[in-house]
Amino acid sequence: MKLFINSGSPFARKARIVLREKGLMDRVEEVFVIPVESHPDLVAANPLAQIPALVADDGVRWTDSSLIAHWLDGQGEGPRLLPEGEEAWPVRRLEVTAAGILEMTVKMVLENRRPENERSPFWLERWEGSLVRGFEVAEAVCPDADVFDLGALTLGIAATYADFRYPHIDWRSVAPKVAALQTQLEKRQSFIDTYPK
């Protein structure tokens, strides 16, 4: 299979971490792309020209980091990253909260790439507020630092991406449990190998 990625994207990082955790690296080629250049191979894999995008060996195209992560969870070895039955719901809810934090951060990054006189202070302030409230919500349901599932790993990715892009945003004071979880997760080889650059 082929996975379109780059080394800064937190959404692509999620798919890359799951590939490594599930022992699937010998079955995948990671293809580096710059999404805004809309390379034809990326557009063929994902008409939205977003990463991550995965083309499976049977030609099926998988898009969206959560969907890709869920599918890979069933392909590889090792314990399931999404529990079965009712236990899946809290994990999914945390995963969605963490994905929301990521979306706010990515929106801020894109806004800040516009020429300075075209940036909207209103939107930047609004998204930063949402980001911090997202961490507050995550803190209230944050698992112990030794938990490893799709909710925890997405939250760890969101925390590190916020630090990577906006180190001045003090989310830790409202989310100390999230900070402890992040510290544990970033020690895993899959996290070390995919640290954003």
Ligand SMILES: N[C@@H](CCC(=O)N[C@@H](CS)C(=O)NCC(=O)O)C(=O)O
């Ligand atoms: N909901 C998508 C979001 C993916 C996304 O926003 N990817 C960014 C990179 S971090 C991208 O490709 N942006 C290019 C664009 O939106 O044109 C997911 O979870 O995969």
